[in-house]
Amino acid sequence: MxxxxxxxxxxxxxxxxxxxxxxxxxxxxxxxxxxxxxxxxxxxxxxxxxxxxxxxxxxxxxxxxxxxxxxxxxxxxxxxxxxxxxxxxxxxxxxxxxxxxxxxxxxxxxxxxxxxxxxxxxxxxxxxxxxxxxxxxxxxxxxxxxxxxxxxxxxxHDDLLRIAPVKVATGPVVGEMVVEDVAVDCTPHPVELRRRLRFKRTPFLVQTQVRLVRRSSPGDSCLLEALDEVAGGSLQPEVGGELVQPYLQAMASGLAVIAPSMDESFRLGDKPRCLCAGIGGGALLMSIRMGLQCDVLGIEADDVVLDVARSHFGLVEDEFLQVRVGDAIQTIQDFARKGEHDMNFRAIMVDLDSCDPICGVSAPPLEMTQESVLLAARTILHRNGALILNVIPPAADGTFYKGLIDVLRRVFSELYEISVGNGENFILVATASPVETILSDGSGSFLTELRTLSGGFLEHITRI
Known part of the structure; x- marks a missing residue:
């Protein structure tokens, strides 16, 4: 046989x-x-x-x-x-x-x-x-x-009702990637159309997900059929609104820890500077640029990923949203070594994954957890700034999460955690200085705008 x-x-x-x-x-x-x-x-x-x-x-x-x-x-x-x-x-x-x-x-x-x-x-x-x-x-x-x-x-079983591939591309760093439009079962809410980006090396990990809206709205009865239209001509990504992915909502919520610092920047007539390590389709960058009025610098290792973000996810660069191609961790270290005055970030948001061929998906890369790299990140933070990390502990290493918390405590002043609730992602927020209080009355302040982007995660920030 x-x-x-x-x-x-x-x-x-x-x-x-x-x-x-x-x-x-x-x-x-x-x-x-x-x-x-x-x-x-x-x-x-x-x-x-x-x-x-x-x-x-x-x-x-x-x-x-x-x-x-x-x-x-x-x-x-x-x-x-x-x-x-x-x-x-x-x-x-x-x-x-x-x-x-x-x-x-x-x-x-x-x-x-x-x-x-x-x-x-x-x-x-x-x-x-x-x-x-x-x-x-x-x-x-x-x-x-x-x-x-x-x-x-x-x-x-998943929540997808229909999948329509839009584009397959290959980048020099991430390899093959696919852009696909999907219909998502959001029961008890109506079906949503979304566009998402996935990498072949980590097929379960949705790099970016944004809502799709019609250029014209003939009615919900045609939502599923819209995915089958040639080139999806009647659909376009919703840009800068409420974040769709729960872990990105939780990352944005991490900014609540330093809300007084963000408000201080606005009172001084400045836009708070945020460094985003890892761009994907750019949903987080566009939301904090447009929804929170921040000055954003994004670092992405793969130029093809950036091309896809621009052409399929609505990423638009302007005076207050700039992107660079390069190694984000090396860029943080270079900024710290040069000591440039304008690298005074209110927040550094790290969304970098590391695919171990043996143990599956994890985040951030081990290099990002080194004390020297975390010290470099603290060096380029504003005195009241914060490092916000998306963390997926490796399945084969039960000590990773505890070890990361230990090294963050040695480098930073205070540490907060947000559980995404999916059994995989945790968001860690490490502050450069002590934080007196969070989630105080945010009427008319930065927190008011933040709540519109981040779902209910502001209520689940805990100090550890």
Missing amino acids: AVSPELERLQHVEPSRFVAFSFPNPLLHDASSPYGDGAGFLRVAVLDSPLRPPPAPAPRTAAMLVPAGRHRDWIFSTRAGHLHLLLSSQPQCHLSRLVLVGPELTAPSPRGVVSCAAARPDPDPAHARLLPLLLALCPRAAFGGNAIPDVPLLSF
């Missing part, structure tokens, strides 16, 4: 091993198949966890059917996406191995696909048809005591 060499290799769990192969479709002509009758062969991808499993009688294996129409999505077609699926299921399942089953990647994918984000058990009748294959893919140790292991079939 053609697959036997692969099966031989898979008899034992080997951390981070990834194997993909074609297999005759046992769901062909079966009513339980989500892929119709056209797929004679399936793509079977097997990934072993990079994490050391907890003590258990036997390694656990689970499987997932790729949602119909999503097989070419990087979430399901790349090792990086597969790894995120496996790691996101760990708190419930403690998996040693995750098997993805779906159409071969050469199968066509429609322009607009309806999606079926958590993994959860699904009593799909296809499970019985796939069970012989799934048992054959279990490691030998799973059959201890002549027991037949349970191989649950997990399902993937």
